[in-house]
Amino acid sequence: xxxxxxxxxxxxxxxxxxxxxxxxxxxxxxxxxxxxxxxxxxxxxxxxxxxxxxxxxxxxxxxxxxxxxxxxxxxxxxxxxxxxxxxxxxxxxxxxxxxxxxxxxxxxxxxxxxxxxxxxxxxxxxxxxxxxxxxxxxxxxxxxxxxxxxxxxxxxxxxxxxxxxxxxxxxxxxxxxxxxxxxxxxxxxxxxxxxxxxxxxxxxxxxxxxxxxxxxxxxxxxxxxxxxxxxxxxxxxxxxxxxxxxxxx
Amino acid sequence: xxxxxxxxxxxxxxxxxxxxxxxxxxxxxxxxxxxxxxxxxxxxxxxxxxxxxxxxxxxxxxxxxxxxxxxxxxxxxxxxxxxxxxxxxxxxxxxxxxxxxxxxxxxxxxxxxxxxxxxxxxxxxxxxxxxxxxxxxxxxxxxxxxxxxxxxxxxxxxxxxxxxxxxxxxxxxxxxxxxxxxxxxxxxxxxxxxxxxxxxxxxxxxxxxxxxxxxxxxxxxxxxxxxxxxxxxxxxxxxxxxxxxxxxxxxxxxxxxxxxxxxxxxxxxxxxxxxxxxxxxxxxxxxxxxxxxxxxxx
Numbered sequence: 001x002x003x004x005x006x007x008x009x010x011x012x013x014x015x016x017x018x019x020x021x022x023x024x025x026x027x028x029x030x031x032x033x034x035x036x037x038x039x040x041x042x043x044x045x046x047x048x049x050x051x052x053x054x055x056x057x058x059x060x061x062x063x064x065x066x067x068x069x070x071x072x073x074x075x076x077x078x079x080x081x082x083x084x085x086x087x088x089x090x091x092x093x094x095x096x097x098x099x100x101x102x103x104x105x106x107x108x109x110x111x112x113x114x115x116x117x118x119x120x121x122x123x124x125x126x127x128x129x130x131x132x133x134x135x136x137x138x139x140x141x142x143x144x145x146x147x148x149x150x151x152x153x154x155x156x157x158x159x160x161x162x163x164x165x166x167x168x169x170x171x172x173x174x175x176x177x178x179x180x181x182x183x184x185x186x187x188x189x190x191x192x193x194x195x196x197x198x199x200x201x202x203x204x205x206x207x208x209x210x211x212x213x214x215x216x217x218x219x220x221x222x223x224x225x226x227x228x229x230x231x232x233x234x235x236x237x238x239x240x241x242x243x244x245x246x247x248x249x
Numbered sequence: 250x251x252x253x254x255x256x257x258x259x260x261x262x263x264x265x266x267x268x269x270x271x272x273x274x275x276x277x278x279x280x281x282x283x284x285x286x287x288x289x290x291x292x293x294x295x296x297x298x299x300x301x302x303x304x305x306x307x308x309x310x311x312x313x314x315x316x317x318x319x320x321x322x323x324x325x326x327x328x329x330x331x332x333x334x335x336x337x338x339x340x341x342x343x344x345x346x347x348x349x350x351x352x353x354x355x356x357x358x359x360x361x362x363x364x365x366x367x368x369x370x371x372x373x374x375x376x377x378x379x380x381x382x383x384x385x386x387x388x389x390x391x392x393x394x395x396x397x398x399x400x401x402x403x404x405x406x407x408x409x410x411x412x413x414x415x416x417x418x419x420x421x422x423x424x425x426x427x428x429x430x431x432x433x434x435x436x437x438x439x440x441x442x443x444x445x446x447x448x449x450x451x452x453x454x455x456x457x458x459x460x461x462x463x464x465x466x467x468x469x470x471x472x473x474x475x476x477x478x479x480x481x482x483x484x485x486x487x488x489x490x491x492x493x494x495x496x497x498x499x500x501x502x503x504x505x506x507x508x509x510x511x512x513x514x515x516x517x518x519x520x521x522x523x524x525x526x527x528x529x530x531x532x533x534x535x536x537x538x539x540x541x542x543x544x545x546x547x
Contacts, residue, residue: 053427058351083433093424095443105442106432155428162433 001028004166004196005050009064012045014057019045021220022064027166027213032188032197034211034228036204038243041217043200047168050198051085052078068166083110086159090171092151094143094158099135102143102154106162121161128191129157130183149180156184160191167191169199173206185210204244208232216240285518289511301512307478309498309506316513318480322395322488323464323520325481326474329399330406330463335456337403338410342452345411346418347440358415365408373472376401381473390485393475398488401469406459413458417451418444461524464517467492491517 005027012020020042027033035043045054052073054060066073073081083106094102103122122139126132131153135146143154152172159167169188173181188197188210201207207214207228214231216224216239224231224240235241252261293301296314304315341361345354376397385392421444429439445452467490475487476497489497495510495517502510 051431053431056423056427056430078430079433079435082431087431089424089428089431091424093422093428095425095428096447105429106434109432109434109438109442158432 001031003027004029004069005198006067007046007049007064008067010046010049010066011063012042012049012054013059013061013063015059019220020049020062023222025215025222025225027196027198029196030192030194031212032192032199032210034207034214035198035200035217036202036207036214036243037217039202040219042220043217044170045220046217047087047170047198047200049073050166050168051082051087053087079109083162084164085166085168086162086164087168088152088155088159088170088172090174092148092155092175094146094151094154096144097142098140099143099146099154100139103158103161106158110162125157125161126154128160128187129153130187131157149176149183152176152180153184153187156187164195166196166198169197169201171200171202174202181206204232216243218243282518285511285514289508289513289515292505292508293512293515302516305480307494309502309509312505314505314509314512316491316494316509316516318478319489319491319494319513320516321480322474323490323492323517325395325484325488326398326402326470326490327460327463329395329484330402331456331460333399333403334406334410334459334463338407338455338459339414339452341407342411342414342418343440343445346415347436347444358411361411362408364404365412369405369466369469370472372401372405373469376469376473384485388485390483391475391487393473393487394485395474395481395488396484398470398474398490399484401473402463402466405466405469406462409459409462410455413455414448414452417448417455420451421447457524461521464520464524465492467496471496491520 003026007023007025010020010023011018023046035046037043048054049062049066050068050073054062055078068076068081068085076084095105097105100122103125104118107118107121123132123136126135131150134150135154143151146154152175156167156172173184176184185206188199191197199207199211211228214226214228215222216231216235216237218239224235224237226236230236231240232244235244252264256264292314301314301316302320303317304313305317306313306315307318345357349357377393380397380400381392381394383392384390384394384397388396425443425447426439429443430436434442470490471493474489474493476489476493477487478489478494479486481488491513494513498506499510
């Protein structure tokens with residue numbers, strides 16, 4: 001298995017607050033890696049370090065390094081990096097435009113191709129996100145008119161349209177109904193042949209359902225990183241066990 | 250009528266007070282409107298609407314009351330002020346919200362809003378002693394001109410445009426910016442394609458308010474525009490606006506002449522009404538300013 005992303009002694013700070021402490025972990029190609037942990041444990045900060053979205057905060061600083069295919073992410077131009085590493089947020093936030101425009105937004109910025117290519121891309125992305133059948137007749141209506149679950153799948157589709165290598169999902173199902181959640185999980189299982197997924201989730205059961213490897217974060221530290229099976233059946237650390245069995249968090 | 254039986258006495262009292270206050274504000278506006286129209290409308294009908302609006306000759310002593318040159322003056326000056334004020338104001342607010350460090354925004358925003366507190370006669374004075382001579386020496390003409398008026402007004406409407414635009418830009422959810430950036434947009438692309446369209450209505454509202462201010466401004470305009478009642482042919486010509494016409498002559502006007510000044514007020518009133526109520530204007534701004542810009546930038 002090839003290493004896709006590797007964090008080496010990665011620490012992150014917002015002002016004086018230390019949100020990540022010496023994280024060392026590797027994410028492999030074509031796997032679904034889940035990050036679990038209670039609120040404020042640094043899950044999202046870690047996720048946002050990968051596509052450098054933390055840079056938007058004025059007081060952010062970091063130590064150590066984070067490699068994407070062996071290359072430090074700070075050596076890659078942010079817009080190129082973010083095309084290679086797509087991200088889906090907790091709250092579905094489509095741009096206030098039509099469904100079609102939401103999807104072609106990224107590829108257009110990247111300067112991809114003709115109109116027919118774009119149409120094919122829109123169809124392919126929407127199909128991959130299991131949304132095509134529901135919206136194929138109204139691609140030009142505003143994305144804001146879709147339901148929450150549809151908006152989230154639209155956000156996944158527009159990320160797929162960029163053909164990234166890695167997709168970061170930040171609690172993608174936190175506000176969704178069980179059916180939409182199931183559709184998204186199903187999509188991930190199919191798509192992992194082509195992409196590497198890193199999913200942050202508050203739902204340990206979801207982590208158990210979808211992921212290959214699971215990392216447990218607590219107070220900015222990586223407590224345990226192991227295969228999903230091991231984490232959920234024979235966790236090595238007592239704190240992991242406590243969290244999974246619902247004794248805290 | 251507004252007091253319902255199931256309200257408590259205290260609620261009834263407060264409802265009465267609030268409605269009284271609200272309606273007195275509206276009725277003052279109504280009274281002003283009625284007053285202007287009663288004073289000014291008879292003369293307009295006496296000499297005929299086309300003759301009043303399209304006639305270029307303003308000669309009160311010869312009973313010639315044509316305000317065409319003043320209408321053109323107001324349009325020229327306002328357009329000039331917008332050409333100067335909109336790019337400055339909007340780009341300033343984009344800088345302050347999106348690029349400037351927090352500390353700079355916190356220092357600069359109150360300073361810009363302070364511009365609104367400077368009396369207009371001070372702006373006029375600066376225009377007369379600095380701007381007009383500069384234009385006269387370096388560009389020709391009498392100096393007191395459309396250009397001078399536009400520059401002064403363009404600066405005067407900045408606080409209106411910047412203040413409201415900053416508020417709307419700040420109200421755009423951060424997730425829009427993050428969403429665009431996460432899709433590989435550069436900072437400018439995220440601002441141009443996502444943040445500005447999301448803030449469009451607020452920015453247009455700020456421009457319209459600024460425009461209202463530019464049309465209504467009197468003192469500074471009287472001081473720097475030269476006030477000759479002729480249709481301007483270039484930006485270096487002196488010009489008289491609707492507001493200056495009223496302010497300059499009201500002191501000594503009597504009879505028909507005085508009525509004609511109120512009639513000028515009616516035209517001004519209609520101008521302001523069109524700007525503040527017409528949603529067509531928003532669409533017009535969208536197609537004339539926003540869409541063409543899109544072709545240039547991306």
